[in-house]
Amino acid sequence: MHKKIIDKTFNMFWETEVPEGEVIISRTDLKGIITYANETFAKISGYSVDELIGKPHNIIRHPDMPKSVFKNLWETIKQGKKWEGYIKNLRKDKGYYWVKTEISGIYKNGQLIGYKSMRYKMPQELKKQMQDIYDIKREQEEGNVRVVIYINKKTYDRLNKLSKKLNKHPVEILEEAVENFYYIQEG
Numbered sequence: 742m743h744k745k746i747i748d749k750t751f752n753m754f755w756e757t758e759v760p761e762g763e764v765i766i767s768r769t770d771l772k773g774i775i776t777y778a779n780e781t782f783a784k785i786s787g788y789s790v791d792e793l794i795g796k797p798h799n800i801i802r803h804p805d806m807p808k809s810v811f812k813n814l815w816e817t818i819k820q821g822k823k824w825e826g827y828i829k830n831l832r833k834d835k836g837y838y839w840v841k842t843e844i845s846g847i848y849k850n851g852q853l854i855g856y857k858s859m860r861y862k863m864p865q866e867l868k869k870q871m872q873d874i875y876d877i878k879r880e881q882e883e884g885n886v887r888v889v890i891y892i893n894k895k896t897y898d899r900l901n902k903l904s905k906k907l908n909k910h911p912v913e914i915l916e917e918a919v920e921n922f923y924y925i926q927e928g
């Protein structure tokens with residue numbers, strides 16, 4: 742099963758803002774499986790508390806986030822240090838929300854048994870700056886550029902039909918088509 746990222750509803754452009762003074766709280770086990778979520782987390786992410794508990798925390802991972810951010814996050818918290826940073830998260834309805842995030846360890850009798858996170862509202866200007874920084878990082882690290890293309894309905898329908906038939910993501914089909922065309926043209 743591939744992720745559906747061709748979406749004519751454009752939910753991906755809808756931002757949900759964390760209200761001033763509210764805090765999104767979650768706790769996980771050592772592997773990042775959610776063990777606690779507060780009501781604010783549920784409200785902002787679009788999931789119910791019951792849906793969140795037992796799920797891996799990457800359920801809200803947004804495709805705009807560079808991999809290296811999470812690598813750095815895990816390296817930091819595994820050492821028992823506190824991680825602070827900015828995260829763009831994916832809502833259940835495919836919209837997004839930005840949060841200033843703090844993640845640290847939970848200890849029992851001096852032993853690390855899990856992690857907790859507190860997430861807050863972020864200034865609008867900072868969201869724009871972080872979007873630019875993450876876009877550049879993602880392009881450098883994964884080679885993935887985010888683009889919005891207007892294509893005619895006939896091409897769109899054919900692309901979706903091919904996608905189902907070949908069980909390939911529409912983006913994969915476009916990439917292959919361009920690759921083949923490029924090969925013919927440029928050798």
Ligand SMILES: Cc1cc2nc3c(=O)[nH]c(=O)nc-3n(C[C@H](O)[C@H](O)[C@H](O)COP(=O)(O)O)c2cc1C
Binds near residue numbers: 767773802803814858
């Ligand atoms: C306490 C805690 C909170 C986390 N919060 C988030 C979060 O809000 N958004 C997110 O994408 N990942 C969060 N993560 C990191 C995820 O576990 C995961 O590493 C990340 O989504 C990237 O997914 P991947 O590791 O499968 O590539 C959190 C991890 C922990 C331990």
